[in-house]
Amino acid sequence: MKDPETFAGLTAGRTLDHVLDLHLRLAQSATQRRFSEIFSDLGITQTQLTAMLLIAETPGTSQADIGRTLQMDRATVMGIINRLEGRSLIVRGQSTEDRRRQTLEITEQGVAMLSAAHERSGELGLWLRERFSDAEFHMLAALLKRIHEVDIGGL
Amino acid sequence: MKDPETFAGLTAGRTLDHVLDLHLRLAQSATQRRFSEIFSDLGITQTQLTAMLLIAETPGTSQADIGRTLQMDRATVMGIINRLEGRSLIVRGQSTEDRRRQTLEITEQGVAMLSAAHERSGELGLWLRERFSDAEFHMLAALLKRIHEVDIGGL
């Protein structure tokens, strides 16, 4: 594993195209695993927490908005919101302007959850940051951003 | 979304620690989505393809080896190998040296699948590479590697 052109026993020739995609997947799954450990007592997932943060930042958002921001299907967002509402961390309300929409709000229990999560976020942040200089950290974020933000000039 | 310190409407103060983890997740899911599109006619997933490539590169590997390389649980690897074997893309054999182990081999159909996948890999590679210079591409891969490779100095 010393040759920078190889990965996990795969020679460069056949799998160089896979290298980035593999690193991306492994890095993401490692982070998710670490997240699960740190947040295990809260019983919340990365995606669920992100959804809650979005709702907390923009009270009254809709499921469709969350789907657009996190690039998730409507049906997928449904499932996530259902789980959060099932645990009374958020509530659905009715929009007065657009009667198709439902407003999403954080409950008191949700606020408590976010507060508890906030400490642990720092721990996860440290786990990630300790690998990088500040410059590298920002560079990495910026590079990753290009993958999901620039979707053939879309969104 | 012009301020580099904000993301998706979240202000830096509360969620900066989440920025990298979010970008990582979004980048990975965007890549996976693109993969699904490109490989849709083959009906194979990123993980399954990676497992097949590992087996192709190291015929006779075991499920445990794959699990270690891809950082997956034994039970998880089981499921993936079951799906691949169910489609006759690989076969399980018996190890002569260690009778706990089973050897994994690519079948003829598996070779055909890898061949068909190889073209499409290029397409996915392009989709990723077009966002970056060569230097950036390698930098990104190297930075990602630190997240999963250096797990508190392990592996």
Place this chain on the structure above:
DNA sequence: GCGATATTGTATGCTATACTAACATTTATT
């Protein structure tokens, strides 16, 4: 050699994510 321990594969069951397809309601467009 023998007992304790570790490794490997397996089976079961549970959960979360992600997607498709269809449907109803409401809003926007033409």
Place this chain on the structure above:
DNA sequence: AATAAATGTTAGTATAGCATACAATATCGC
């Protein structure tokens, strides 16, 4: 007014990931 689009919902499917338990085999410590 008719058509199209957006939103939420439901139902069904597939995949991945995990915990747990079990059985067979290897390895280690003594």
